[in-house]
Amino acid sequence: MATIPLAANFDGDFVLKLVPVDSENTMDDVAAAAAANSVGIHVADQPGRTLRVKKQGTDTPYARDTTVADSGLEPTECIEIYFE
Numbered sequence: 001m002a003t004i005p006l007a008a009n010f011d012g013d014f015v016l017k018l019v020p021v022d023s024e025n026t027m028d029d030v031a032a033a034a035a036a037n038s039v040g041i042h043v044a045d046q047p048g049r050t051l052r053v054k055k056q057g058t059d060t061p062y063a064r065d066t067t068v069a070d071s072g073l074e075p076t077e078c079i080e081i082y083f084e
Contacts, residue, residue: 004075010038011082023069027053027062034081049083056080
């Protein structure tokens with residue numbers, strides 16, 4: 001287990017945020033950590049919709065149970081979080 005800082009670009013937010021996550025966190029955990037810094041602050045909540053995570057510049061989100069370690073993401077790499 002290791003802490004990995006990721007740059008989070010939450011859809012609808014105007015600020016990139018550095019979010020520390022654990023290498024064993026799933027993408028659902030990563031999305032929740034990013035949401036804690038954006039939803040209700042700069043982004044309106046969308047109850048009932050699922051948060052998804054993808055690597056910046058890609059079209060396909062990670063599977064929700066993919067861990068940070070398995071994703072291949074490097075420290076400070078940028079991810080995009082959005083409501084599906």
